[in-house]
Ligand SMILES: Cc1cc2nc3c(=O)[nH]c(=O)nc-3n(C[C@H](O)[C@H](O)[C@H](O)COP(=O)(O)OP(=O)(O)OC[C@H]3O[C@@H](n4cnc5c(N)ncnc54)[C@H](O)[C@@H]3O)c2cc1C
């Protein structure tokens with residue numbers, strides 16, 4: 156069971172004042188801390204679980220800068236066998252269409268039974284790179300998957316629908332699956348894992364190596380402008396010392412008839 | 416005259432709300448631009464669905480076939496691709512739902528048309544459109560335009576447009592046959608699986624105390640349980656808490672969990688992602704406790720407390736117990 160997993164490094168934005176950049180095309184990222192996209196953490200874990208059961212190799216790929224290698228090293232420390240970074244310069248000049256074309260081109264030359272991506276990346280929130288790649292590669296696909304069992308060369312998957320409903324399907328391999336959070340419990344990275352990761356292969360390739368050029372990857376969507384959310388009235392804040400806040404809180408509950 | 420396509424989403428015989436919402440937006444744009452609205456229904460035994468929307472579209476194209484009984488993104492893609500090639504609609508609207516998130520990206524590559532996902536608004540501009548989307552879970556908004564193309568695909572967030580009828584249309588209903596061309600089916604539907612029911616039903620609760628990732632560790636959930644107990648309320652949660660197996664799935668509020676309608680919904684350590692808030696639209700009053708004053712939840716909550724939950728929750732609990740003792 157050879158599995159390719161696509162991973163993205165994303166900024167943490169909790170409790171930070173996001174600042175729009177001068178071109179109004181994105182946010183300033185120099186002050187932010189970065190992590191492996193949550194969905195991709197689950198995808199790496201799922202690949203390792205399947206490899207432990209069925210054998211094979213797990214390859215992690217990212218399209219990104221040298222800094223983004225951090226998420227590849229993390230993937231290796233979790234148990235991926237090797238990693239590939241596509242150095243494509245500033246990736247903000249591509250849209251999802253371009254990124255999926257690049258990833259598809261890399262995957263094409265790798266051995267694989269399964270390709271995993273996350274459902275969504277926590278930064279741009281596009282949620283389309285995975286299935287676009289499946290179409291580029293003419294692969295079968297399953298979306299938003301919360302369970303995978305391999306049976307006779309097929310994957311039995313459960314896709315999440317709305318309202319807690321799931322949909323079980325049988326997908327012929329090779330296939331691309333977009334992984335939803337909660338599918339497993341991602342392992343912690345151990346010191347031993349980090350040590351082992353240092354010896355694993357991390358290959359860097361560029362667009363020319365892949366026979367790709369900006370021309371073939373030109374975006375179909377254009378970011379006109381990014382901006383902070385329009386002001387709304389918002390919540391009425393309970394302020395003051397904790398005791399005052401607690402009294403106001405109880406007053407609201409009493410008024411709404413939920414304090415007996 | 417240009418056309419707007421709306422891909423009708425239905426499940427187990429019911430037209431899903433997102434369909435009416437997309438038809439509302441399509442109708443509004445069509446009025447402004449003198450376009451026509453075409454609804455596309457793929458399924459089996461779907462004639463009654465067409466009747467439901469016959470006053471909201473100018474044309475309804477139906478593919479009614481046994482092989483369309485269950486949703487299959489690849490089959491939908493092939494059929495809609497053919498329709499797009501024939502009619503070249505200016506816009507094609509698809510729900511940003513589990514099914515739509517599988518259909519739209521492969522349709523975009525197949526048709527070579529641009530795709531903007533999870534759009535919360537669409538405005539016409541100089542013969543094309545501007546799509547409004549969010550990133551960073553709603554902390555940033557963006558306006559997206561499209562490179563020159565023969566149309567574009569947009570997936571629409573559920574719940575942002577009204578379900579109402581707009582304008583007066585009378586649809587011409589056209590039945591088409593399943594294209595004979597062989598579509599290889601490499602994915603087959605097995606069954607629908609329901610979430611196991613639990614000992615409490617959060618959809619019936621009058622007071623919910625909902626816990627999110629801000630709680631940090633599994634053992635801290637006791638803090639929320641104690642608050643709920645003091646108040647006589649029921650505990651619910653956001654998705655990450657279920658993902659980590661800290662609380663069971665039947666307590667999850669949101670698009671992939673339950674929609675709730677308590678008199679009061681207290682959200683503790685929840686950021687307010689739309690997938691969560693979509694499940695709280697029936698709540699009477701929302702009170703949010705979050706240490707980040709910029710947390711998106713304060714945009715939708717009625718009342719807010721900006722504080723560390725570990726500091727304020729015990730104070731709230733003690734005060735309630737004190738008041739209740741009388
Ligand atoms: C404000 C803004 C709006 C945008 N709107 C659109 C739009 O409407 N249409 C459009 O086509 N593009 C759009 N883009 C561009 C698009 O978001 C980027 O091309 C981006 O690189 C894709 O990222 P995502 O976060 O959307 O990925 P998603 O599709 O959300 O990511 C899903 C999965 O794909 C994989 N993946 C994603 N990126 C990488 C990577 N670099 N390396 C390896 N794996 C990866 C991961 O497994 C991830 O979990 C927009 C960008 C911005 C900044």
Ligand SMILES: Cc1cc2nc3c(=O)[nH]c(=O)nc-3n(C[C@H](O)[C@H](O)[C@H](O)COP(=O)(O)OP(=O)(O)OC[C@H]3O[C@@H](n4cnc5c(N)ncnc54)[C@H](O)[C@@H]3O)c2cc1C
Nearest residue numbers: 627628629653654669670671672684685686691706707724
């Ligand atoms: C297809 C799909 C379906 C989904 N369905 C659902 C769904 O049904 N329900 C759902 O909830 N989510 C759902 N999600 C996930 C959703 O997008 C968010 O990721 C999720 O709601 C975030 O949960 P959270 O607010 O608990 O966590 P976070 O977004 O991590 O927020 C934690 C919050 O806690 C605050 N905090 C941290 N520490 C403290 C402290 N000490 N005191 C006070 N505040 C603190 C932080 O400021 C932050 O705002 C879905 C996602 C997808 C893609």
